[in-house]
Amino acid sequence: MKIWTLAAALSVASMAALGGCSKTPGGETGPETPAAAVTSAEAPRVAEAAYATRAYFGDTHVHTGWSADAGMDGAITTPEDAFRFARGDLVKSNSGQDAQLRRPLDWMVITDHSDGMGTINEIRAGNPEMISDPFLKHMYEVMKSGNEEESGKVVRELINLQSNGKLPKQVLDPRWMVSAWAKTIEIADKYNEPGKFTALIGYEWTVNAGGGDNLHRNIIYRDAADKAKAMLPLTTFETQDPEKLWEWMAKYEATTSGKVLAIPHNGNLSNGRMYEETTFTGGPMTKAYAEARSNWEPLMEVTQIKGQSEGHPSLSPNDEFASWDLWDRSNLNGVPKQPGMIRAEYWREGLKSGLRLEAALGANPFKYGANGATDTHTGLSTADDDNFWGKFKTVEPGPDRWKRDVTKPYLGWEQAAAGYTGVWATTNTREAIWDAMKRRETFATTGPRMTVRFFGGYAFGDDDLSDLVKAGYGKGVPMGGDLGESPDGKAPSFLIAAVKDPEGANLDRVQVIKGWLGADGKTQERVYDVKWAGERKPGADGRLPPVGNTVDLKTATYSNSIGAPELTARWTDPDFDPKAKAVYYVRVMEIPTPRWTAYDVVRFKAAMPAKVTMIHQERAFSSPIWFDPAGSNVATAVTIPGPAQPSAAPKP
Numbered sequence: 046m047k048i049w050t051l052a053a054a055l056s057v058a059s060m061a062a063l064g065g066c067s068k069t070p071g072g073e074t075g076p077e078t079p080a081a082a083v084t085s086a087e088a089p090r091v092a093e094a095a096y097a098t099r100a101y102f103g104d105t106h107v108h109t110g111w112s113a114d115a116g117m118d119g120a121i122t123t124p125e126d127a128f129r130f131a132r133g134d135l136v137k138s139n140s141g142q143d144a145q146l147r148r149p150l151d152w153m154v155i156t157d158h159s160d161g162m163g164t165i166n167e168i169r170a171g172n173p174e175m176i177s178d179p180f181l182k183h184m185y186e187v188m189k190s191g192n193e194e195e196s197g198k199v200v201r202e203l204i205n206l207q208s209n210g211k212l213p214k215q216v217l218d219p220r221w222m223v224s225a226w227a228k229t230i231e232i233a234d235k236y237n238e239p240g241k242f243t244a245l246i247g248y249e250w251t252v253n254a255g256g257g258d259n260l261h262r263n264i265i266y267r268d269a270a271d272k273a274k275a276m277l278p279l280t281t282f283e284t285q286d287p288e289k290l291w292e293w294m295a296k297y298e299a300t301t302s303g304k305v306l307a308i309p310h311n312g313n314l315s316n317g318r319m320y321e322e323t324t325f326t327g328g329p330m331t332k333a334y335a336e337a338r339s340n341w342e343p344l345m346e347v348t349q350i351k352g353q354s355e356g357h358p359s360l361s362p363n364d365e366f367a368s369w370d371l372w373d374r375s376n377l378n379g380v381p382k383q384p385g386m387i388r389a390e391y392w393r394e395g396l397k398s399g400l401r402l403e404a405a406l407g408a409n410p411f412k413y414g415a416n417g418a419t420d421t422h423t424g425l426s427t428a429d430d431d432n433f434w435g436k437f438k439t440v441e442p443g444p445d446r447w448k449r450d451v452t453k454p455y456l457g458w459e460q461a462a463a464g465y466t467g468v469w470a471t472t473n474t475r476e477a478i479w480d481a482m483k484r485r486e487t488f489a490t491t492g493p494r495m496t497v498r499f500f501g502g503y504a505f506g507d508d509d510l511s512d513l514v515k516a517g518y519g520k521g522v523p524m525g526g527d528l529g530e531s532p533d534g535k536a537p538s539f540l541i542a543a544v545k546d547p548e549g550a551n552l553d554r555v556q557v558i559k560g561w562l563g564a565d566g567k568t569q570e571r572v573y574d575v576k577w578a579g580e581r582k583p584g585a586d587g588r589l590p591p592v593g594n595t596v597d598l599k600t601a602t603y604s605n606s607i608g609a610p611e612l613t614a615r616w617t618d619p620d621f622d623p624k625a626k627a628v629y630y631v632r633v634m635e636i637p638t639p640r641w642t643a644y645d646v647v648r649f650k651a652a653m654p655a656k657v658t659m660i661h662q663e664r665a666f667s668s669p670i671w672f673d674p675a676g677s678n679v680a681t682a683v684t685i686p687g688p689a690q691p692s693a694a695p696k697p
């Protein structure tokens with residue numbers, strides 16, 4: 046970890062966004078070490094920049110063998126294995142293969158399920174109290190037999206029993222959670238190295254409402270074990286109602302003076318419930334509800350192994366990139382989708398609905414920034430297509446994993462090797478990473494470590510592109526921020542910079558996706574091509590021609606002979622209506638690259654049918670910037686991180 050002073054951080058701040066980057070040992074982009082940098086030998090502390098100068102990449106959603114479904118499926122990795130893997134160590138996978146990340150992550154959260162926490166290890170060990178129940182005895186025997194097909198069936202039955210409130214009473218006993226939670230948080234503290242690798246404490250609250258409607262939330266702590274131990278994680282045995290979760294979070298904060306946030310995921314598997322416009326129990330939304338939801342849930346996971354929840358082609362028919370990684374046939378338990386459900390499942394539509402609800406309620410319940418994660422159940426956080434370890438042990442690398450069941454009705458090949466979150470933080474500590482998540486200064490990627498900067502304001506000029514980050518923070522708001530009433534009805538402009546993954550593919554284009562609330566009370570959206578690689582010109586239909594394709598499927602390779610390493614622009618909304626609430630976010634598209642299935646074909650000679658996707662365009666999504674004509678002015682709308690000061694000292 047390089048350490049730099051405040052003055053140096055300011056002077057190099059823009060380089061990180063504009064590609065003037067050096068490769069750190071971790072492989073992520075970072076500013077060149079300024080002359081004033083001190084060596085770690087003379088300064089055993091973590092310096093903090095005045096504002097976020099670097100994107101730290103990590104995963105908010107990782108299950109180990111300690112999650113009941115993962116353990117039942119044969120996962121034996123522990124939280125220690127998961128942290129070691131994330132920081133770059135070589136570990137043994139659940140199927141006994143050597144697994145290692147090519148580049149370590151900067152931070153990670155382990156989110157084993159709170160439901161049944163601690164019980165799977167007891168069942169595996171044949172604890173007599175557990176196996177006195179016939180179903181748990183069956184689990185024990187299947188685990189002992191190692192029969193993968195039978196394990197898969199039991200995992201599905203487990204989800205079925207959990208989502209219908211029919212789990213055996215032994216699993217509901219919080220006693221097992223006490224020691225599992227104590228160990229979980231102790232291990233996170235052990236692996237947390239401020240300034241080098243951040244191990245955040247977390248858990249998953251896994252609500253499968255009404256038999257499998259996915260309303261899961263990951264709870265992420267800013268704190269160490271001394272505070273996190275004060276309360277046991279909330280389970281869905283106690284409640285399935287998110288308002289009760291927020292009460293639990295408020296109680297935790299009041300009790301410990303700690304801080305927690307929640308990130309929902311897989312709206313795509315919620316069968317119309319993630320963005321439903323009532324409370325969980327069917328009551329009307331209120332302003333208090335909307336304020337609580339946006340306060341406790343700053344981010345939404347929009348891409349992960351079980352498909353994307355960003356947007357859907359049926360909702361965005363004019364978006365030629367809307368059809369990717371779709372898991373849109375059922376809820377988590379295989380219950381088929383009915384017409385109309387998709388409208389309340391995807392982030393983009395939710396952001397638009399949020400504007401309409403804000404006009405009605407006075408607060409926006411769906412004010413979600415962008416988050417990407419894996420939701421791996423192997424303990425191995427991998428989102429690289431050429432090093433993808435799958436959702437479960439049974440789909441770890443092997444010649445026939447593409448055709449195995451993952452979660453019925455979805456098959457192995459449908460898994461997405463996704464995703465990670467880039468966090469624009471002032472340093473790599475629990476506090477700085479968490480604070481950036483809370484203020485929504487994050488972007489989601491489908492795996493590649495490309496970076497995206499996005500600032501909105503009314504005072505930007507083209508000159509500001511030369512020192513984009515300084516101008517962005519100084520004259521506007523970063524991603525996650527709010528723009529208030531426009532001076533003289535002037536349209537806002539946006540500073541945008543995207544830089545390719547230093548070890549990955551070039552970029553095709555940068556786009557702004559805008560949603561707005563019309564005077565008729567209806568929401569609309571539009572996708573704008575802002576900057577692109579090469580000499581392409583939009584056609585008569587306004588569409589930019591495709592960037593091309595260099596993928597060679599025989600070898601699973603591509604070439605950076607097309608595309609651009611970075612794309613930077615100042616963009617002004619050409620359709621701005623000073624009276625209309627709006628939301629803007631950036632989408633960065635890579636050039637086409639081989640999907641993980643293509644690597645499997647080459648590696649394992651796997652023979653997959655023609656319908657299996659082999660080439661894709663990976664992408665990143667910024668958190669939005671919201672425009673509210675009724676809001677306060679830009680200058681006071683967002684708190685920019687305070688002055689530099691040393692933060693948490695590393696452990697001796």
Ligand SMILES: [Zn+2]
Pocket residue numbers: 249251261262310
């Ligand atoms: Zn989940």
Ligand SMILES: [Zn+2]
Pocket residue numbers: 106108156249420
């Ligand atoms: Zn999960």
